[in-house]
């Protein structure tokens with residue numbers, strides 16, 4: 001992180017459980033597993049203040065890195081746009097942690113009425129000035145949107161960065177219209193950690209302390225249901241295209257393989273260790 005980090009001990013951010021067991025250590029950081037709900041999270045973790053300072057420099061700042069980030073995320077955004085197509089009767093969309101606003105720009109082009117929330121000042125300026133988007137300063141709770149307002153809320157690689165995911169789920173549900181849809185994309189790293197561990201391969205895949213947790217389809221569904229979402233659908237939902245050739249080949253290979261398994265198993269088999277997408281629906285009431 002390159003700056004002073006103040007750590008604090010926390011209870012399970014998903015169920016409030018006070019007992020957890022150590023799972024993996026990366027440098028001076030440790031992921032633990034909650035004994036009651038199995039949620040995997042960083043403990044102790046940086047305080048909200050140190051996190052806020054950290055995110056002012058988290059996204060790339062050079063024009064060329066912004067461009068390659070855009071290329072890397074393009075397949076994910078196209079996939080998500082395609083997934084949202086059947087739900088486009090009402091087109092008011094919010095993207096949380098929108099970064100430079102590339103997903104919003106894509107959705108705007110497709111005729112959606114788009115708003116973003118972003119915590120990094122530089123990214124927010126870029127999204128406003130370069131793409132002319134409506135971006136509010138984060139975190140989401142600070143933006144105080146009205147109840148039952150959006151048809152769709154999205155968050156790409158956001159949930160693993162949040163100190164209080166339950167609060168985030170509840171806030172998303174509050175601002176969604178009845179029948180509205182929340183789409184979240186998140187990494188699912190623990191199965192790969194376990195695999196590499198069994199070969200004795202050291203790695204820093206959890207990306208600590210940037211990531212505060214590692215959701216699985218099971219734990220994310222538990223949290224979403226507890227926050228009042230009615231129904232969840234789990235998907236692979238595409239893969240990134242990193243600028244480095246080796247990583248790109250790996251991403252294409254595992255991404256392609258996992259999509260193939262998902263398709264061949266009639267949408268039942270979710271390949272472990274690759275990023276996942278979950279769709280959660282708010283009840284019609």
Ligand SMILES: [Zn+2]
Pocket residue numbers: 012013014015016017034035036037038039
């Ligand atoms: Zn728990």
